[in-house]
Amino acid sequence: LVKMKRWGGRFYFGFSAVVNLRSPKTAAVIRAIPADRLLVESDLVSTEGAEADLRTMLAFVAEVRGWDVPTAARVTRENAERFYAAGG
Numbered sequence: 001l002v003k004m005k006r007w008g009g010r011f012y013f014g015f016s017a018v019v020n021l022r023s024p025k026t027a028a029v030i031r032a033i034p035a036d037r038l039l040v041e042s043d044l045v046s047t048e049g050a051e052a053d054l055r056t057m058l059a060f061v062a063e064v065r066g067w068d069v070p071t072a073a074r075v076t077r078e079n080a081e082r083f084y085a086a087g088g
Contacts, residue, residue, distance in 0.1 A: 010086075011037060012037050012038075012039050012079060012083050013029075013033050013037055013038060013039065014039040014040065014041040015030065015038070015039070015040055015041070015057055015060075015061065016040070016041050016042055016043040016053065016057060017042075017053045017054075017056040017057040017060070018042070018043045018044060018053060019043050020057070021056070021057075021060065026060075027060075027064040030060075030061055030064050030065065031064055031065065035065070035075055036075075036079060036082075037079065038061065038075065038076055038079055039076055039079055039080055039083065040054055040057040040058055040061060040072075040076045041054075041057075042054050042057075058072045058073055058076065059072075061076065
């Protein structure tokens with residue numbers, strides 16, 4: 001993450017329950033990333049199960065950051081809006 005700072009605000013970090021909850025390092029990584037760079041995503045091919053996957057990841061982010069789920073949802077939504085507005 002320290003090396004990434006030279007690139008400024010162009011980087012966001014997306015987390016998916018399907019991929020990232022397999023690693024015991026994910027919690028530490030989420031805690032290390034600035035709150036304004038966190039995104040949640042679903043790596044599922046179909047929309048079936050995507051909402052549950054996103055809710056699982058939001059709950060995990062909230063837990064490791066010490067937030068409630070609505071705060072995690074608000075922060076990651078605002079980040080996604082900035083990401084897509086910038087042509088991400």
